[in-house]
Amino acid sequence: MFRKDIVSRISAMALALFALSSQATPLQATQYADFDRYVLALSWQTGFCQSMHDRNRNEPDECRLQKESHTKTDFLTVHGLWPSLPKSIASRGVDNRRWMRFGCATRPVPNMAEANARRKCAAAETGLSLESAAKLSSMMPGAGGNSCLERYEYAKHGVCFGFDPDAYFGTMVRMNQEVKSSALGQFLNDNYGKAVTRNAFDAAVAKSYGKAAVKALKLTCNNNPAYLTEIQISLNAATINAPLTASSFAPQPHPGNCGKTFVIDKVGY
Numbered sequence: 001m002f003r004k005d006i007v008s009r010i011s012a013m014a015l016a017l018f019a020l021s022s023q024a025t026p027l028q029a030t031q032y033a034d035f036d037r038y039v040l041a042l043s044w045q046t047g048f049c050q051s052m053h054d055r056n057r058n059e060p061d062e063c064r065l066q067k068e069s070h071t072k073t074d075f076l077t078v079h080g081l082w083p084s085l086p087k088s089i090a091s092r093g094v095d096n097r098r099w100m101r102f103g104c105a106t107r108p109v110p111n112m113a114e115a116n117a118r119r120k121c122a123a124a125e126t127g128l129s130l131e132s133a134a135k136l137s138s139m140m141p142g143a144g145g146n147s148c149l150e151r152y153e154y155a156k157h158g159v160c161f162g163f164d165p166d167a168y169f170g171t172m173v174r175m176n177q178e179v180k181s182s183a184l185g186q187f188l189n190d191n192y193g194k195a196v197t198r199n200a201f202d203a204a205v206a207k208s209y210g211k212a213a214v215k216a217l218k219l220t221c222n223n224n225p226a227y228l229t230e231i232q233i234s235l236n237a238a239t240i241n242a243p244l245t246a247s248s249f250a251p252q253p254h255p256g257n258c259g260k261t262f263v264i265d266k267v268g269y
Contacts, residue, residue, distance in 0.1 A: 029083070075192075195263050
């Protein structure tokens, strides 16, 4: 577990240097490596917090203490990176539904300790270095503190693959930065607090990564009128250590539930 009060002592200059650097170790599975895709899950943090409020859920600290930011892409945050079902696990009778529910705890394999979404801090510590914790803290608001999102994500989606934790979370941070810097990131920034069409959103994706990438994105919205809460991006496993390009993206079967029009939610309820 890492403490945000320690992380906060690292200078802004050091954080900037960390943010610009890639993780030293490539992301590589040392077991169950026969899967072909990842899903990069990015939260639209203001929408996520709004959904917690609307559903009368206990708001985590990162929502309760959320503040406005001059750079609106700061609200595009890291949720997780989820490997698809490995062939070696599917061959043991595991289907995709069971895999997505249990991840590394799936029986008969990998059959590791189950990560409980309601008790994330009960999961084992990840072993992240202080440098990686600093980078992650700024892009995964639920990491550390009383939320422990990084511990839950690693226990469910990372530990059974033998991923180096710095490489695992460093890959998420890098790709999140790349999306923020793309035409899609600019679209989110420019339309902060506004209603947008799915067509306009898809056009920004196509401008960033090509038309085929549009089918790689699944958008999740909440409520009516709908507001964006999450973007799930399907990626080819073979390209995970390279910068995002048109060849990085893999189509997925469902575009999500956001419909023709939705809001890029802003801070506040």
